Amino acid sequence: MAKKELIHVKINGKDREAPAEPRLLLVHFIREQLGLTGTHVGCDTSNCGACTVILNGRSVKSCTVFAVQADGGEIMTVEGLPSNGALHPLQEGFKEEHGLQCGFCTPGMLMSSYALLKKNPKPSEEEIRWGISGNLCRCTGYQNIVKAVQYASKKMAQGGK
Amino acid sequence: MAAEKTSPGLVEVEKTSPEVSGMGHRMKRKEDSRFLQGRGNYVDDVNLPHMVYGHMVRSPYAHARIKSINAEAAKKLPGVLAIITGEDLAKANLAWMPTLFFDKQMVLATGKVLFQAQEVAFVVAEDRYIAADAAELVEVEYEELPVLVDPYKATDPASPILREDREEKSNHIFHWEVGDKAATDKAFADAAVKSKVHAISQRCHPAPLETCGCVADYNKATERFTIYLTSQAPHAHRTLFALVAGLPEQNIRVVSPDIGGGFGNKVPIYPGYVCAVVASLTLGVPVKWIETRSENLQSTGFARDYHMTAELAADKDGKIKAMRVKTLADHGAFNAAAQPTKFPAGLFSVCTGSYDYPAAFCEVDGVYTNKAPGGIAYRCSFRITEAAYLIERAVDVLALDLKMDPAELRRKNFIQPEKFPYATPLGWTYDSGNYEGALNKALEMVGYKELRKEQEEKRKKGELMGIGISSFTEAVGAGPAHTFDIAGIKMFDSAEIRIHPTGKAICRMGTKSQGQGHETTYAQIVAQELGIPAKDVIVEEGDTDTAPYGLGTYASRSTPTSGAATAMAARKIRDKARKIAAFLLEASEEDLIWEPGKFFVRGAPGKAKTIQEIAFAAYTNIPPGLEAGLEAINYYDPPNLTFPFGTYISVVDIDKGTGEVKVRKFVAVDDCGNVINPMIVEGQIHGGLTEGLAIAFMQEIGYDENGNVSGGTFMDYLVPTAVETPHWDTGLTCTPSPHHPFGAKGVGESPNVGSPAAFVNSVVDALSHLGVKHIDMPITPWKVWNILKEKGLTG
């Protein structure tokens, strides 16, 4: 096993550090070294998106990023969705529109939607579907997820952060 | 979306207020909070002190003898704690374990391997990366043997015999038949019209987003074994672990925490679980084993692989007289089918469908091949999707042969509402149905007449457009003790409800949600029956130490069994509540009237006691002669299965240049009787239709002549994204089940059962004017393009 490096990240607003060997995947670093298990692993070929997090402002599949690549960077996971005590409009939208069933794809779905709305605050249905096309869901058939993102888009446009 | 009640007189459900939120309310889910905040507790989230990791070494060959296993290099890797082989397990009589269906399967290979990705050795190490490294260092010497992947060749004398462990040296597992062969043959002999279709329900895989895994934790100090397990049936698994591993059942606790999707994949016991259990027993520390996606697709419970031929006999006006079915079932290397014991082909004999005719005969032969073992019931009652697909394809082929509109042919043959309970020619008694109601609603929603006109116009221009109908009936809620058991355990289910002094409640059931929303829906049942607001009712499932015994959640059985048990337990509580109310109100029990949430004295509505007041009294002012407390448990033995049904209509357009099929519109009208939560029902339909879409157009676990599996990762086994998935238009009709306590039927699987046929029927319909009668799934653009090329139509 190669020598471990101490990796420093700012995750969900907090400064954290933990050791990582060079080949440690970011998703394992987040889940195991940092103890944040909201981000999930759903495949081994980078297809499913359950591991999606925001790294330095962009959504990435954390199973395809090495922890060392995130050294010094800023990460947001589902646990860090800004909320001011309540739910983020996206989380609210997913609940109101029944955009989740087993919940396993949900963290990744939320992060991809968050990134989408940051880039495109008023996406059309087609843009939403393309925007979350990197996230697989087996339970919902995506229809209510689209509605959830539309709900959040509307709420955020009205000023609800 | 209000359901039209089409059969008045059956179980009526009165809607409660929004505050109580009983049945029929679109209550937002209570379980969402934790999932939305990343605070779910899935098996891989379980982290225990001193926990170590397991990784499986797997066979690259489909059929080979194991000459030697050399784990020396692997053992020397720092951080490796143990390497278990089949030989090691054999010493504890654990190298083989029983399957759920009268067969046994290897936990770790001994002697030979029988499918690519079969488990050969289990490595345990301090972290999962080291375990994976060590697995790479295990050297296995194989001697390749000839491979059998074609089920049709299984009984060929030239084919290798796969199972040397069986007494009968044959690849044939079982022959099963049902029905009246003589009557059926006669009906065919006399028939004016005979049509035939050979339809393959291809091998596919449920692929829930969370793979299978466990944390096996043997505590040497307490001698208790806790297994956190991705299990759809925790109690059954506990009993099986006790029987197979010889561990005392009271010392085993199976905990199914949050499960990230099941769809039948998490019903069997997998070798990885057993190895983790053995490792934990040996090492005395918790052992975590989580399979990768590749392992999940290549070695765990596959679905379908039924090769079916259906024939329909009809008169010249289209009245069906009989059905004849012959099916070849490919079970892979071991018969690990998850099915009730009396049914080697599951409930396949519902293949007579929604139609009224007197004679049918069905035979199924199961065979072994060098493929992963199974098959499980993928989001359907056992083998129901295969059956529904077959009859709905057969009816469409008959419509083509008769040059009749497929909707009209179905309408002509539907079992009429007044004929229920209806005894099918293959032995099922359908409880209730109004097939024409669902068909009419679907035809209206999709605009059928206009679509047929459009199709005519398009055909003149050489454009390809198709409309496909599927009017399915499925059988769920297994099932009555007289007929149904899994590995000997009868298929009842249970609910335990306890009301606290302040009128809140906690319930535990023997089922196990993997996303179906039980924490909400069961609470709504309690709310309906007792008037306690659903938000005041906590629902727990999955911990075998606390939940009453049940057979789990699959085959859409939760609402029909545990849902019923919940209602029955609630009614027992209501009976006791009546006694307490009578005592408190100083009235006789007969003079009390129940309204959701309270009893009041007949003629004096002001003299009332709420359920909350009654609950408080149960602990503080107990009537003499009664025990304290307000709780009940019920084990429900359903008198019959329930038979949800529906009509789905798919509208497709085909691109002549690429062969790509686009689903332009899809209408799904479902009837699951009385609905607990319409929002959850819609979600289930959306999800199931998306799985059906994938099966119809995208998915196959295939094997080449050397037994190499294709479709073994998500690169090749395609799951639809939001882009491929069309918009689903859903509707409901309501024909309650007459035997269910609140008239419900269960619905989670209907969309997967009914939709493949709708999709395939629509593509064939788009090409039928060119002479196409059938296309096997998955209907890929490549397949369609080749057909178009053959017909000289490629753009």
Add this chain to the structure above:
Amino acid sequence: MAVTIEKTFRVGESADKVWAILSDPKKVALCVPGAQITEQVDNKTYKGAIKVKVGPSVTDFKGEVKVVRLDEHAHEIEILGKGQDVRGKGSASMKMTGKLRNVDGGTEVVSTSELNVVGILAQMGARVITEVSNIMFEQFVNNFKKQLQSPEDMSAEAAKPISGVGLAFSALKASFSRHDDKSNGSAESDPGKK
């Protein structure tokens, strides 16, 4: 999974000179990157090994090579190779025919291989196998040409790892260009440096 690969290349030397190398499995093995003949069992059968590296992934095959047909006059050779991965990850068998043709300025070598792969490589490898074969073949051709020019200098070449990037570019290139065997055979650039 069976893959058929046809390759043609030209050299400036005479058919007899080419045949001298092509008809001798020991000499041919010197040209295949990562391959070696370890033992001669009889005049037709050899034991050998080949190490195939693709990026960080290494597969060590051990097996047997048999000369099935050797036609001195027609300058045709048919060999059958079968090998198993030493760690038990899979196996491969290959039937290869090589034919020589006299052409203006030299000799044309035409080879047809039927490759059958079982195991992990076959699952991941359907796309990769063709590209890996292409890259290995280009290395082979270069080595073959070198051996023709200075046969005494040849020694078993260590397996040149195929870089993952190189593989990706090669696959991309192949998907955009037509599969033209002649253009593959006359590739000028060093395949290891793509």
